[in-house]
């Protein structure tokens with residue numbers, strides 16, 4: 001029998017209020033979420049004076065994400081063959097989505113990689129986000145694809161994920177690079193809306209207090225790490241920096257874990273390298289869809305695909321943070337991880 005991952009407390013009651021049209025949340029659900037959110041602790045966010053993050057089950061969120069999480073907790077039906085691509089934002093999600101998608105679909109595009117959907121669709125379109133794209137209606141999933149991504153912390157995952165015993169791949173990254181990546185991501189969005197971006201120093205203070213969308217970062221990592229210690233066969237951990245250093249090793253390991261191991265014939269034909277090259281930062285970021293395309297156009301979550309590609313480098317924080325800031329964040333995270341068996345470096 002498949003082991004059931006340990007189940008955290010989910011506090012939202014199950015609803016039976018039906019769906020809105022085409023995956024929209026029902027009015028009853030939205031009302032219920034808003035009522036719950038209005039009772040939650042809140043702190044000023046990263047996007048100006050009237051911007052707030054709310055704390056739910058120990059983590060901070062913008063309301064639109066939180067409504068999606070609550071909805072996903074109520075509605076999402078995982079299947080045992082699903083593979084969940086999990087991460088905190090800015091840790092390498094886009095890269096991991098591309099790699100897992102390329103691995104899982106490689107036989108369909110075997111002889112000519114020029115037919116891969118990754119050439120014409122953004123990685124975020126290829127692998128949907130559970131709490132955004134599938135939150136209200138998981139029936140609009142592409143059932144042939146067993147990949148679903150999420151930033152939801154382990155403690156708040158929909159119960160069906162834990163009950164189904166499906167596999168989870170988790171990526172994490174040096175928190176200093178995560179912070180810098182997040183700051184640029186938020187600042188660029190604000191500038192594009194003619195708003196004054198939050199200063200790097202102000203954002204850094206918030207990040208160090210754990211106040212960031214889906215934060216505290218260290219608690220996010222620790223939640224999945226503890227689950228991995230308990231269920232090593234169900235959860236795979238990948239570190240961005242390590243995968244950068246030896247992508248070939250990790251792509252093979254990922255494929256094996258996902259249940260799509262490369263055959264020796266495929267290896268001889270260079271399939272591992274094909275997958276790696278297809279998902280390289282330089283390749284993806286130069287595609288028309290990722291340079292000029294828009295994700296979720298004409299919705300409140302519309303975003304330019306190019307914002308998901310900045311530098312794709314290890315250690316870029318050194319160009320943005322002082323050595324003192326770097327040491328402070330390292331110290332905070334090392335304290336939080338101490339005793340867990342997980343090491344920053």
Ligand SMILES: Nc1ncnc2c1ncn2[C@@H]1O[C@H](COP(=O)(O)OS(=O)(=O)O)[C@@H](OP(=O)(O)O)[C@H]1O
Pocket residue numbers: 087088089090091092093094095098177180181182184279280281282284308309310311312313316
């Ligand atoms: N293919 C590929 N290879 C390596 N690195 C990549 C790739 N695609 C995106 N990136 C870099 O990942 C950072 C964005 O993180 P996420 O993808 O987790 O962002 S998000 O959570 O999906 O919004 C962000 O990092 P920074 O460059 O440091 O900001 C992206 O540039």
